[in-house]
Amino acid sequence: TPTVFNHWPWQQWASEQPNATAIIREQQSISWRRLADEVNALCSLFYHHGVRAGQGVALNGKNSPELLLGYLAILQLGARVLPLNPQLPDALQAQLLPILNIDWGWSSHPAAWPDSVKPLPSFYIEPLSVDNSDTSLMADWSSAQPLTMTLTSGSSGLPKAAVHTPQAHLANAAGLLQRMQFDAGDSWLLSLPLFHVSGQGVIWRWLQKGATLVQRNMHPLDQALAGCTHASLVPTQLWRLLEQDANQLVLKQVLLGGASIPVELTERAQQAGISCWCGYGMTEMASTTCAKPADATAGVGIPLPGRELQLVDNEIWLRGSGQALGYWQQGEIQPLSDSQGWFHTRDRGEMRNGELYICGRMDNLFFSGGEGIQPEDIERVLVTHPLIEQAFVVPVDDVEFGQRPVAVVDALPGLDLSQLSSWLEGKITRFQIPDSYYVLPAELKQGGIKISRLAVKEWVMHIK
Ligand code: 4YB
Incomplete structure (x- = not known):
């Protein structure tokens, strides 16, 4: 049965199992008590800089120990947290942050914030003074408040920020964990x-x-x-x-x-x-x-x-x-x-x-000579090739057919692109067979966790 929380979950675990290992940082074990102390210390640091309940705080960075503490501390102050991909272009950030009512920005590296955003100081966990932090700054555990904002990776236009309550995150977790075994010792x-x-x-x-x-x-x-x-x-x-x-x-x-x-x-x-x-x-x-x-x-x-x-x-x-x-x-x-x-x-x-x-x-569906092509149908077959790990099929304009499929593949060494059409024959219908094949360039593999289909499409348009 899912745990019922009467307090911020990390605070609750800190009182219920203070010495159990909450986090392993590289090889170092951090207990729940220590974690709660660190979060409290960071709460006072952020509070004294002016962060208040209801405000918005952007967290820009990779998954450092500091970033995670920042996430928890912002919640514990009752503020909204917006984790940001460091690769998000400055111009996009400048457009987005005012719409998302972001007051503060914290970054693990030197970052340029738009004028509307006040920077929070960088900090390191080690010298955080965990002994004399003021727990009265903590907001009440408010599981039904809109506290996290997560950007969607929309295929066009500005990303949108989905707002969740802690309760929604915990309910999502509980549903999965009713099926998948994941216990205290794991x-x-x-x-x-x-x-x-x-x-x-x-x-x-x-x-x-x-x-x-x-x-x-x-x-x-x-x-x-x-x-x-x-x-x-x-x-x-x-x-x-x-x-x-x-x-x-x-x-x-x-x-x-x-x-x-x-x-x-x-x-x-x-x-x-x-x-x-x-x-x-x-x-x-x-x-x-x-x-x-x-x-x-x-x-x-x-x-x-x-x-x-x-x-x-x-x-x-x-x-x-x-x-x-x-x-x-x-x-x-x-x-x-x-x-x-x-x-x-x-x-x-x-x-x-x-x-x-x-x-x-x-949104990926396109038409070629009147036939609908769902790129994923072709991609699913391409990745069954032993040397292909990832494939993207994108449309390119074509005078005769309107649009034609082109494939961009992430492959192991040794793949012969010129053999792919004949390899696909009989596996998909003829009109689905791409007109040309390219190797996915390394520059498209950086960034978020997913390769942007739009970026692949633009890359293909450039080289054609
Ligand atoms: C899929 C798809 C699938 C998503 N087949 N298309 O905790 C997890 O569930 C998890 C574990 C490991 C890796 C990722 C996850 C996620 O959360 C993924 C959630 C995600 O990708 N969110 S998204 O907003 O960025 O994109 C959602 C879209 O991704 C969906 O609408 C689908 O189009 C696609 N997708 N899982 C095929 N199994």
């Missing part, structure tokens, strides 16, 4: 960024159970995973891990998600002794909504406890625990669901043999 690697919902998903599962969170440099991944029982990975991370000699692992479960999960991948992992879960989730639902232990099919299972699913004209509609209150805009929360509470995902899905299959994003 440790989950913070293997994805806090500015993405998948990283926050790890945090709230850890808090839900009072288990151990592992914070390490992520390169190389096999070393980061040493001693960890759980990790959340996107498929490309798991491919890379399997290329390393990953046999020192005690991993019990890897939760996969964020993109289509090839059966080839989970079977290879199984052979290496890693059990996988296949998940389907999104920012607006505070991460995972459907999941299953990996098996021989490419589906994502059924909705987790507390979630409901409906297919309407093949579009996936979801509602239930984890759902955001809405998108933050100019101090208001714009609803993101219909009058019955359903969130229309813009993902196309099918139910087969009682489980959900993700077909692709509705």
